[in-house]
Structure formats: structure tokens, C-alpha cells
Amino acid sequence: MxxxxxxxxxxxxxxxxxxxxxxxxxxxxxxxxxxxxxxxxxxxxxxxxxxxxxxxxxxxxxxxxxxxxxxxxxxxxxxxxxxxxxxxxxxxxxxxxxxxxxxxxxxxxxxxxxxxxxxxxxxxxxxxxxxxxxxxxxxxxxxxxxxxxxxxxxxxxxxxxxxxxxxxxxxxxxxxxxxxxxxxxxxxxxxxxxxxxxxxxxxxxxxxxxxxxxxxxxxxxxxxxxxxxxxxxxxxxxxxxxxxxxxxxxxxxxxxxxxxxxxxxxxxRVALPDTDSARWQACVLGFRDYVEKNRFPGVVLGLSGGIDSAVVAAMAVDALGAERVHCVMLPYRYTSDESLADAQGCVDALGLRYDIVSIAPAVEGFTECLGPLFAGTHAGVTEENLQSRARGTILMAISNKFGAMVATTGNKSEMSVGYATLYGDMNGGFNPIKDLYKTQVYRLAAWRNANRPEALKGPDGIVIPENIITKVPTAELRENQTDQDSLPEYDVLDDILECLVENEMSVGEIEARGHDRELIHRIEHLLYIAEYKRRQSAPGVKITRKNFGRDRRYPITNRFRDRS
The missing domain is CATH 3.60.110.10 (Carbon-nitrogen hydrolase)
Structure with a gap:
């Protein structure tokens, strides 16, 4: 022809x-x-x-x-x-x-x-x-x-x-x-x-x-x-x-x-997944391809017993298989028995490689080293951040030694207001939940426990222990600490943040939704002053209409505050 x-x-x-x-x-x-x-x-x-x-x-x-x-x-x-x-x-x-x-x-x-x-x-x-x-x-x-x-x-x-x-x-x-x-x-x-x-x-x-x-x-x-x-x-x-x-x-x-x-x-004629399924699968696909296309042998992450690291661990297993995921518990004197038990429960559910490395020698070494310089001051956030930075250094050392990429675990709520430590829990190569607000992280954890799309490599059933989902969130950097010591309830915080970040709403418009004006001012201020941290954060999967990075490009040096 x-x-x-x-x-x-x-x-x-x-x-x-x-x-x-x-x-x-x-x-x-x-x-x-x-x-x-x-x-x-x-x-x-x-x-x-x-x-x-x-x-x-x-x-x-x-x-x-x-x-x-x-x-x-x-x-x-x-x-x-x-x-x-x-x-x-x-x-x-x-x-x-x-x-x-x-x-x-x-x-x-x-x-x-x-x-x-x-x-x-x-x-x-x-x-x-x-x-x-x-x-x-x-x-x-x-x-x-x-x-x-x-x-x-x-x-x-x-x-x-x-x-x-x-x-x-x-x-x-x-x-x-x-x-x-x-x-x-x-x-x-x-x-x-x-x-x-x-x-x-x-x-x-x-x-x-x-x-x-x-x-x-x-x-x-x-x-x-x-x-x-x-x-x-x-x-x-x-x-x-x-x-x-x-x-x-x-x-x-x-x-x-x-x-x-x-x-x-x-x-x-294929039925498309619902919103929760789509969000989870997007995070898993983005995570998997970042690891695979950049030719990392696997990932390592700190498993704290909290919701964020548990969700990232589950996503890692769904993306790569348990054999390519290494979780490390990094306890200190403020780490509770409950957190240790919850981390172990997560490891058992997912079938992960798991190690426990105490950060006490590193933190105490830093404290001793800085002792003369810090003499006469009160312990506070600086000392708390030393714990996070010790954890970050240990995870990066494991990555350097064995080649696995460090996965970071901070959510969009924390990244918005700077509730994260540079060169500490922000260390790493990729963050699959970077564009998920804390309330969405909780919702997806519950969803994954009840669902497993066919393409995922993780197991069926409960992969995130129920206590991790229901307990009060805490960074465990001091005695009896909870996230709400520093932040409003997450449903309030996330609604204000979505108004400010995704929708660029004015303070007056957000106040009309029933939020306290002074609180809105405070969250807006925290959002702006954390821009320098976000510029140094690991990339992560875009889930919302406006993620930090490609979509939202605010200046670091910025004195504007909406006080109309």
C-alpha cells in the first residue's frame, strides 16, 4: 500500500x-x-x-x-x-x-x-x-x-x-x-x-x-x-x-x-476516586516518583509516635514497599511511654525496619558545649530546638551512610506558622504531606485505615494505630507540652490559614466567618515571618490550589500587615 x-x-x-x-x-x-x-x-x-x-x-x-x-x-x-x-x-x-x-x-x-x-x-x-x-x-x-x-x-x-x-x-x-x-x-x-x-x-x-x-x-x-x-x-x-x-x-x-x-x-469508563482517595494517591505517587526518578534506594524518617510521621510512614510503604522504608525513633527525656508504644504499633502494622537511637548524648553534648555561652540565661525554645536539631543531624547521618533519602514530616499548618525547626525536623529531601493541613492529615489517616486502593503496596486494615489519631498532638520538647500551648485548635487555625493562603481574604472577611480579629492578626503575622523558613524547606507534593513554593511566592522581607 x-x-x-x-x-x-x-x-x-x-x-x-x-x-x-x-x-x-x-x-x-x-x-x-x-x-x-x-x-x-x-x-x-x-x-x-x-x-x-x-x-x-x-x-x-x-x-x-x-x-x-x-x-x-x-x-x-x-x-x-x-x-x-x-x-x-x-x-x-x-x-x-x-x-x-x-x-x-x-x-x-x-x-x-x-x-x-x-x-x-x-x-x-x-x-x-x-x-x-x-x-x-x-x-x-x-x-x-x-x-x-x-x-x-x-x-x-x-x-x-x-x-x-x-x-x-x-x-x-x-x-x-x-x-x-x-x-x-x-x-x-x-x-x-x-x-x-x-x-x-x-x-x-x-x-x-x-x-x-x-x-x-x-x-x-x-x-x-x-x-x-x-x-x-x-x-x-x-x-x-x-x-x-x-x-x-x-x-x-x-x-x-x-x-x-x-x-x-x-x-x-472508569470511576474516578473520591477526594480523600485522590489526595492520598497523589501524595503516594508524588513521593514514589521523587524517590524513583532521583534513584534513591529508599527512605529513612523519624517516627515519633505522632500523626504526621505515622502518615508519612504509611505513605512511604504504599509508595515503595516496607522493605525500602527505615523508621527511627529518636527519644529523649520528654518522650512518653505512650509515644514509644504508638510508634511500635505503627511499625508492627506496616512491617517496617525500626531502630531506636537515643538523642540524649547529642543534646547533652550540645548543652555542655554551649553552657559557658548560655550562662545566666533561662532554658527555653533554644534548648527545645537543640532536640529537634539533634534528631535532624542523626537522620542525615543515616542517610549519608546508607544512601536512603530523609523524608520530612511537617504539615502545611505547621509550615504556615513556622511551627518547625530549621536544620531539625525540616531536614530532608522530600515531604509528601507538605501541602496537607493538619486537619486533612487526620482525615486521611482515618481514611487509609478503612481503605486501600489496589495500586498501593502497603497492607490492608489498620496501618495507623487509633490512639495516634485520637490523642492530643504534642512535639514532646518539654514536660506536658501540647501543640495548643502555642497554636489555636487546628480546625480554627486551618480555616484561617486557608482563608489567608488559598483565598487571599482580608482580615475583615475572615472575621466575618466568626474568627477572633486579634487571633487572625497573630496568624497572619506568623505566616509572613515564617517565609524564610519555607524557602529552605524540602519540596513536597502539591495538593491544594495554592501550595508554598511554585504557587505562592511571597517576599521574605515584608512589613505589610492587614490592619484594615
Missing amino acids: TSADRSSDLSRAGRLRLAVAQLNPVLGDVTGNLELARRARAEAAGQGADLVLFSELFLSGYPPEDLVLKPAFVAACREALDTLAGETADGGPGVLVGLPWREGDKLHNAVALLDAGRVVGVRFKVDLPNYGEFDEKRVFQPGPLPGPLGFRGLRLGVPVCEDSWNDEVCECLAETGAEILLVPNGSPFHAGKPEVRLQVMVQRVVETDLPLVYCNQVGGQDELVFDGASFALQADRSLAFQMGEFCEEIAVSDWRRDGETWICESGP
Whole structure:
């Protein structure tokens, strides 16, 4: 069969078999991503697919940030594309795949159509996002408004990710003859994001009267988690198919042309997880990929007998398996028998390697060393922080000796108000609960005890002892200490923080919710003065709409306080 015959097949038959490749590329691993694309194409060919749709910037990985400013990297991506294009001469499926593309003096976020052994068309992303976690205008230049790509007699509209979140590009494609919209995406997760995506894509279908296929990346990349959850919509706005969330898969769907409209006749219909399940799985996936993609043999963490470290231990086991998780109890004179028992209960439930290392010699050594300098002063927070820093030093020493990454365990409530010790409990490489408020940590602990999604590596049943969930939280840095000695109740604190961080509400608006004005002022002040700590904290999974780091970029030096 000649290429001319091949190009007219789909047009004559009025049928299309489309494979959506929801996969987990590794940023910068161009060779590995090419091999992943090859395997996906081979699998799709085995199922008789005509075309394989990959996610945004698949060959490079997404988001590549300043890596695309390196000419050698862009050249490697183009070389991989040309190799893949050559392989389509076998008469198998065509390929829609993304990569950074240099055109003259401009660098574009591009998607290329490969068929019949060559690159048959390229489209450049028009609408470059520059908000929240995105800063594509820093490295890419926008392309012109596109027309459809011709593929075997079909006219494919290919808006790239953000191009489909606004109306201009999709309407242009419809007006210039596109028959179906195929959307490669790199859309990061936050709680509730799948529903947001669906509603936005429904708007594009309403405006264009075209069916739409939304292919999203899956996997962790530093702080971002891409959840997949790819889907398609019929031209009448009904759901055509729905792929799974937080999993790699290749879904094949059959499409039939009825008059001028393409109709999806088959495809998967997977139920998406509820909010708690999605949050837990996002934390686990982000944690797993950070460890795996950075090639750590495992993780080590301090297990205190409290809720945060217990949840991180459970997530670590779910992500990596118990054999790659090492927990260390680091007791001191203020560590209670209850905490020791709870830590042991957690270890027993999860099947962990567990060691107990007393920090007393280290703390007493520091105290003796500083004794002459501190003479005549009263013991206080400084001495409490020595305990935390001794623990941090010991965990880092274990990491240095055996190679496992230290996992940190501070939640968003603590990180917001600075209830954490630099070079102590903040030490480490990654924090899976960094973007979870304390109340959410408690909620997810209870949820995990009652649920275990299939992909997780941890055991069924109770993995976090009930006493850890119900007891009063404490840092145990002095006698009879509780978190509420320094902080309001967590349900109050978390509501105020969500108003300040996620919603940027004024003090007056927060007070109208029933909170004390003086308390709001105090929490706002703590939030601002802890910015220098957060700048030095480990990366962690983005769960909320606005995490610390990529989304919320406040100055450290800042005298503003809302006193209106």
C-alpha cells in the first residue's frame, strides 16, 4: 500500500481507532521517553490503532523549565522525534507527540504529527500559561493561531493544553475545518481538578460542536503530580470515555463518522476516586516518583509516635514497599511511654525496619558545649530546638551512610506558622504531606485505615494505630507540652490559614466567618515571618490550589500587615 492509499483510508471508511497514551515520562530522559513511546505505539498497533496521542512535551518530559534553554537538550529531543518519525514508515499507527521545537530564533512548545516515515505537520502552543505553577513565557514563544493537521484524510484540531482552556484557539480550529479536537496536556493535580477540567472542556465542545479527546500526563515531577484521568467528550457534550486517575494506561477507542460528526462508539469508563482517595494517591505517587526518578534506594524518617510521621510512614510503604522504608525513633527525656508504644504499633502494622537511637548524648553534648555561652540565661525554645536539631543531624547521618533519602514530616499548618525547626525536623529531601493541613492529615489517616486502593503496596486494615489519631498532638520538647500551648485548635487555625493562603481574604472577611480579629492578626503575622523558613524547606507534593513554593511566592522581607 502506498502512502497515498494510506492517507485516504480513514476518510473513505469513516472510522478511526484512536489510542490515548496516558504515561509517565521522566523529565530529561529523552532516550527513555522515546523507548516508552515506541512501546506504546507497538501496543497500540497490536490493537489495530490508526493514531496514538501522547501528552504534552512527552519526549522531553513536562514541565522542562530552564532545561529547554540548553541547545543540546532541544537537539536531543528533535533527534528522538526524527527517529520515531522514521519508524512510522512501517504502515502502523501515526503519532501525535510533543517536544520543544526550535524554529529560527524562537523556541516553541510543539506537537508533531508523524506518519509514513516522516514529520507530516507541527503545531505550536499559542496560549502560554504564566500563573501559579506555570511560567512558560519564561522559556517559550507563542505560536500563531493554528489550522487543523491533515492525517489520512482527517482534519485534526490539536490545541496544546492551555490552548483548550480558553476559546480562541479551539474556535479558530473549528472555523478552519477541524473535525475532532485532540488535546495533549500536562495538567497538574489539585483536589477537585478533574471536575474543573471536565467543565472547561465541555465549554469548548459547546463552542465548537466538535468532539474532544483530552490526554493528560501521569506521574510526579518534583512538587507537581500529574494525575492522568484522560477522557473524551462527544460532540453532544456527553462523556465518551474516562480513563483512570494516577495510573499509566493506553486506552483504545473506536470512532465513527455520522454525517459531519465523529461519534465515539467504545472506550473505557472508569470511576474516578473520591477526594480523600485522590489526595492520598497523589501524595503516594508524588513521593514514589521523587524517590524513583532521583534513584534513591529508599527512605529513612523519624517516627515519633505522632500523626504526621505515622502518615508519612504509611505513605512511604504504599509508595515503595516496607522493605525500602527505615523508621527511627529518636527519644529523649520528654518522650512518653505512650509515644514509644504508638510508634511500635505503627511499625508492627506496616512491617517496617525500626531502630531506636537515643538523642540524649547529642543534646547533652550540645548543652555542655554551649553552657559557658548560655550562662545566666533561662532554658527555653533554644534548648527545645537543640532536640529537634539533634534528631535532624542523626537522620542525615543515616542517610549519608546508607544512601536512603530523609523524608520530612511537617504539615502545611505547621509550615504556615513556622511551627518547625530549621536544620531539625525540616531536614530532608522530600515531604509528601507538605501541602496537607493538619486537619486533612487526620482525615486521611482515618481514611487509609478503612481503605486501600489496589495500586498501593502497603497492607490492608489498620496501618495507623487509633490512639495516634485520637490523642492530643504534642512535639514532646518539654514536660506536658501540647501543640495548643502555642497554636489555636487546628480546625480554627486551618480555616484561617486557608482563608489567608488559598483565598487571599482580608482580615475583615475572615472575621466575618466568626474568627477572633486579634487571633487572625497573630496568624497572619506568623505566616509572613515564617517565609524564610519555607524557602529552605524540602519540596513536597502539591495538593491544594495554592501550595508554598511554585504557587505562592511571597517576599521574605515584608512589613505589610492587614490592619484594615
